[in-house]
Amino acid sequence: MRPRSISFRIKMAVASLALLLILLLTSTVFYGEYRWTLENEVRRMKALGEASSQISEESLRTLLRRSFPFWDLHPSGEPLELPEEVLAVPLATRNGTLLTLRFHPSRMKGEILFQQRHVLVMSVIGLVLAMEVAIFTAYTLARPLHQLARACERIAKRKWHVLPLAPGAPREILLLQKAFNTMVEELQHWQQVQHQVFRMERLAALGQMVAGVSHEIRNPLASMRVHLDLLGESASTENGPSLKILDTELDRLNTLVAQLLTFARPGESVHGPVALEELFTWCGNIASVRLRKKRLRMVRELVSPSPRVLGSMPQLQQLLLNLVLNAIQASPPEGTITLGSSLEEKNCVLSVRDQGPGVPHHIAPRLFDPFVSGHKEGTGLGLSIAARIADLHGGSISWESSAEGTLFRVVLPICREDMTSEKETSS
Amino acid sequence: MRLTLLLYQLSAFLLYALFLIFLAAQAFPWTEDRYSFYLDRRKIGLWPSLATFCATWMSAASITGFTFWLSFGGYAAFTGSVYGWLLGLIFLPFAVRKLRSLRVLSLPEWLSQTYGDERLRKVAAITLVMAYTLYIVIQFRAFGTIVAHLLSIRITLASVVVYLFVLYTTFGGLPSVVRSDSLNLAIILGGVTLGAFWVLGSAGSPLHIHRELLRSSPELLSPFSGEPPLYLFAMLFTWAFGVASNPQYAIRIISAKSSRTAWKMLALAPFVVGWIYLCLTLFGLGSTLLFSAPPGVDTETGYVMLCTSVLPPLPAMLMLVAALAAAISTANSQLLLAACALCYDLGLGERNIPRDEPFREDRFLFRNRLMVALIATVALALSLLPLPGILALGRYSWAVVTLCFLLPLYFPCGRGELFLPLLGALGLHTFLVFFTALSPEYALFPALALEWITWKILARREALHAA
Numbered sequence: 027m028r029p030r031s032i033s034f035r036i037k038m039a040v041a042s043l044a045l046l047l048i049l050l051l052t053s054t055v056f057y058g059e060y061r062w063t064l065e066n067e068v069r070r071m072k073a074l075g076e077a078s079s080q081i082s083e084e085s086l087r088t089l090l091r092r093s094f095p096f097w098d099l100h101p102s103g104e105p106l107e108l109p110e111e112v113l114a115v116p117l118a119t120r121n122g123t124l125l126t127l128r129f130h131p132s133r134m135k136g137e138i139l140f141q142q143r144h145v146l147v148m149s150v151i152g153l154v155l156a157m158e159v160a161i162f163t164a165y166t167l168a169r170p171l172h173q174l175a176r177a178c179e180r181i182a183k184r185k186w187h188v189l190p191l192a193p194g195a196p197r198e199i200l201l202l203q204k205a206f207n208t209m210v211e212e213l214q215h216w217q218q219v220q221h222q223v224f225r226m227e228r229l230a231a232l233g234q235m236v237a238g239v240s241h242e243i244r245n246p247l248a249s250m251r252v253h254l255d256l257l258g259e260s261a262s263t264e265n266g267p268s269l270k271i272l273d274t275e276l277d278r279l280n281t282l283v284a285q286l287l288t289f290a291r292p293g294e295s296v297h298g299p300v301a302l303e304e305l306f307t308w309c310g311n312i313a314s315v316r317l318r319k320k321r322l323r324m325v326r327e328l329v330s331p332s333p334r335v336l337g338s339m340p341q342l343q344q345l346l347l348n349l350v351l352n353a354i355q356a357s358p359p360e361g362t363i364t365l366g367s368s369l370e371e372k373n374c375v376l377s378v379r380d381q382g383p384g385v386p387h388h389i390a391p392r393l394f395d396p397f398v399s400g401h402k403e404g405t406g407l408g409l410s411i412a413a414r415i416a417d418l419h420g421g422s423i424s425w426e427s428s429a430e431g432t433l434f435r436v437v438l439p440i441c442r443e444d445m446t447s448e449k450e451t452s453s
Numbered sequence: 454m455r456l457t458l459l460l461y462q463l464s465a466f467l468l469y470a471l472f473l474i475f476l477a478a479q480a481f482p483w484t485e486d487r488y489s490f491y492l493d494r495r496k497i498g499l500w501p502s503l504a505t506f507c508a509t510w511m512s513a514a515s516i517t518g519f520t521f522w523l524s525f526g527g528y529a530a531f532t533g534s535v536y537g538w539l540l541g542l543i544f545l546p547f548a549v550r551k552l553r554s555l556r557v558l559s560l561p562e563w564l565s566q567t568y569g570d571e572r573l574r575k576v577a578a579i580t581l582v583m584a585y586t587l588y589i590v591i592q593f594r595a596f597g598t599i600v601a602h603l604l605s606i607r608i609t610l611a612s613v614v615v616y617l618f619v620l621y622t623t624f625g626g627l628p629s630v631v632r633s634d635s636l637n638l639a640i641i642l643g644g645v646t647l648g649a650f651w652v653l654g655s656a657g658s659p660l661h662i663h664r665e666l667l668r669s670s671p672e673l674l675s676p677f678s679g680e681p682p683l684y685l686f687a688m689l690f691t692w693a694f695g696v697a698s699n700p701q702y703a704i705r706i707i708s709a710k711s712s713r714t715a716w717k718m719l720a721l722a723p724f725v726v727g728w729i730y731l732c733l734t735l736f737g738l739g740s741t742l743l744f745s746a747p748p749g750v751d752t753e754t755g756y757v758m759l760c761t762s763v764l765p766p767l768p769a770m771l772m773l774v775a776a777l778a779a780a781i782s783t784a785n786s787q788l789l790l791a792a793c794a795l796c797y798d799l800g801l802g803e804r805n806i807p808r809d810e811p812f813r814e815d816r817f818l819f820r821n822r823l824m825v826a827l828i829a830t831v832a833l834a835l836s837l838l839p840l841p842g843i844l845a846l847g848r849y850s851w852a853v854v855t856l857c858f859l860l861p862l863y864f865p866c867g868r869g870e871l872f873l874p875l876l877g878a879l880g881l882h883t884f885l886v887f888f889t890a891l892s893p894e895y896a897l898f899p900a901l902a903l904e905w906i907t908w909k910i911l912a913r914r915e916a917l918h919a920a
Contacts, residue, residue, distance in 0.1 A: 037478075136456050139456055139460075140456045140459065143459055143605055144605070144606070146459075146463055147463065147605060147606055150463055150466060150467045150470075150604070151604075151610075151614060153467065154467070154470040154471070154474065154614075154617075155617065157470075157471065157474045158474060158617060158621050161474065161478045161481070165478075165481050173815070190815075190816065
């Protein structure tokens with residue numbers, strides 16, 4: 027059997043209670059009125075009985091018609107078959123006529139009902155109101171529960187959202203909503219952690235595989251390079267173009283393998299103070315050819331005095347170069363790339379901003395994963411290497427993107443000596 | 454006898470109230486959005502559409518006003534009321550395609566989308582809120598008078614009862630209104646049919662009634678008795694244009710399951726409303742032979758006297774409950790539209806909520822319900838005030854609705870600037886009614902002419918400019 031809903035139970039409970047109360051109240055009012063009228067009638071009739079011997083039959087009949095509407099007059103000899111509750115009072119008139127007065131309770135009840143019709147009317151209105159209140163109460167209480175069920179269904183479909191707290195809702199419902207919202211936040215946090223762990227495991231496995239494969243490929247590639255150079259010396263002029271293509275492709279393969287190895291094993295990191303100005307100058311020089319090719323402008327916005335970060339110079343060069351190359355690829359011709367640095371508490375923030383179309387939505391959640399790229403020609407390793415280097419330095423990398431461009435921010439720990447000197451200067 | 458009558462009336466009221474409450478409660482949804490609240494997701498089938506269309510058509514003013522007018526004014530009631538209403542119905546099929554082609558939730562939104570001007574939406578929405586609030590006052594008054602008689606209570610208390618009823622049936626949105634309208638139409642049909650048959654039994658066949666009227670009061674058989682013919686014609690066309698451009702009917706066309714359903718609804722509606730008018734006519738004319746109301750009595754009281762004097766308790770009670778049903782069905786429909794105009798068209802609520810944001814929708818609909826309560830409270834307060842001109846304001850509201858929607862719906866003058874002509878027409882109508890004391894029916898025609906001419910001129914100028 028399908029269980030009854032809470033809404034149905036509330037409606038039934040309130041409606042039954044209202045009906046019961048109304049019946050109780052109206053019956054109390056009517057019974058009280060009935061008792062009072064009956065006693066009054068009996069008292070009046072007794073008084074009439076005592077006085078009847080001084081009243082003529084005609085006057086008595088007129089009096090009864092006017093003032094005793096619930097009584098009927100019968101000749102005394104007439105046989106009366108009366109139920110027990112019906113009163114019959116014998117009367118003797120001045121003329122000596124013997125009469126019997128018969129009381130009609132139903133007539134009296136009808137009159138009482140009519141006289142007290144406002145009680146009936148108010149009972150009906152009260153009942154209608156009670157029904158409306160019952161339905162609204164049931165709806166108001168059950169609706170948040172339905173909302174909660176709906177929210178749970180949405181969360182099962184991984185559509186995170188919190189329930190808005192209704193200001194007028196009952197405390198229990200608010201508690202439930204708050205508990206639900208806390209649960210959603212915790213679940214979200216847990217999912218993020220899980221996602222990170224999963225990513226790290228995946229990257230570790232990938233790194234191992236990539237390192238093995240790259241190592242195996244590098245040796246044959248070196249051999250191929252030697253033999254190609256030897257062939258180049260003796261080859262005829264008509265084979266020149268083919269050899270040129272082979273040469274370019276071999277270079278590409280070497281670069282790819284080098285990148286893969288950097289991703290898998292970023293190399294020995296000898297950490298020391300690295301001057302950002304020096305890093306930016308180096309990067310500008312390296313990227314200058316590509317910048318010129320696309321007619322791009324590179325702007326530096328460095329905090330003064332330029333801080334030093336604690337890290338490995340070659341790795342940080344690789345990090346910054348990857349970000350800059352990525353920005354060059356994304357920027358439209360004649361655009362501007364802005365390199366910046368700033369200080370945030372104990373960290374230094376490097377930033378690279380381009381004026382490209384922004385990160386495509388479909389790769390946004392996996393931007394730092396290896397082999398994920400928004401460009402057809404890209405290997406998808408540049409940003410993952412940058413993220414890995416930032417991780418190895420105890421820093422982090424983040425990005426913001428819009429239709430006006432993309433900003434990458436790398437947070438790196440500032441060199442301790444610089445921090446001390448800064449404190450001294452400020453003190 | 455008195456007690457029997459009272460018990461009958463009380464039982465009728467209680468039964469009606471309980472049925473209404475249970476029916477409307479069925480429509481309270483657990484999940485809802487504005488699309489379901491205003492339009493019931495555009496999935497209303499033929500019979501519910503027909504029921505809500507006809508129940509909304511028959512307002513308390515129609516039932517009580519027309520019947521009472523017939524009983525003392527004769528066939529002039531046809532000229533001044535029924536002909537106009539039925540004439541308006543002829544226009545509606547021409548609006549079906551236009552209204553349904555855009556996925557809109559309200560008629561002001563349709564106006565702004567069709568003519569590309571957001572200001573039109575605002576003006577139309579403000580007009581609707583004002584017009585319907587005034588019209589709801591009339592429904593409250595009619596209901597109050599009848600319930601006061603039914604339950605032997607004061608009109609003030611009776612008006613509060615209607616307020617609760619209307620509020621309750623509107624809180625569930627259009628689904629709730631449609632359900633309660635089905636019950637209301639059944640009651641209206643049952644009540645007027647029984648009333649008419651009873652009167653025919655007492656007063657004789659329709660032919661006999663006609664002959665008797667010809668003999669006793671031949672002036673009642675004239676189509677222009679009591680009022681000047683020009684005024685009756687003005688009334689006729691005001692009703693006709695009002696019906697044709699009334700958002701109450703437009704929204705029922707939009708919310709029908711399909712265009713086919715809407716057309717079928719409009720094709721069947723004349724039979725249903727025709728039957729109701731026929732029964733009311735037989736009842737009204739027949740009752741003139743059986744009873745004559747004392748002079749100076751108002752429409753609602755006159756109707757109550759007519760029913761209780763001519764009919765035995767059971768049919769009389771049904772006729773009275775039919776008027777209640779008519780009042781509720783019109784008031785809740787108008788209340789919903791007025792709330793929609795306030796929240797959705799005038800932007801008191803968030804307009805653009807994404808589909809997967811049910812909680813923002815809930816907040817929006819909560820605001821709608823607050824507006825429903827606010828408008829109903831204002832109407833209740835107005836209905837309790839001794840405002841003698843309130844009925845004339847009802848006619849004024851009908852006319853301004855015509856000015857907003859008639860021309861754009863049926864006689865568009867191109868895509869040109871409509872805002873200024875509309876504003877000018879509304880201004881002229883208001884000026885004529887309130888400053889020259891012209892009746893709203895007469896004032897409608899110059900205002901409509903001004904709107905049409907200025908719109909035509911502006912549209913032509915725009916076309917020339919574009920060329």
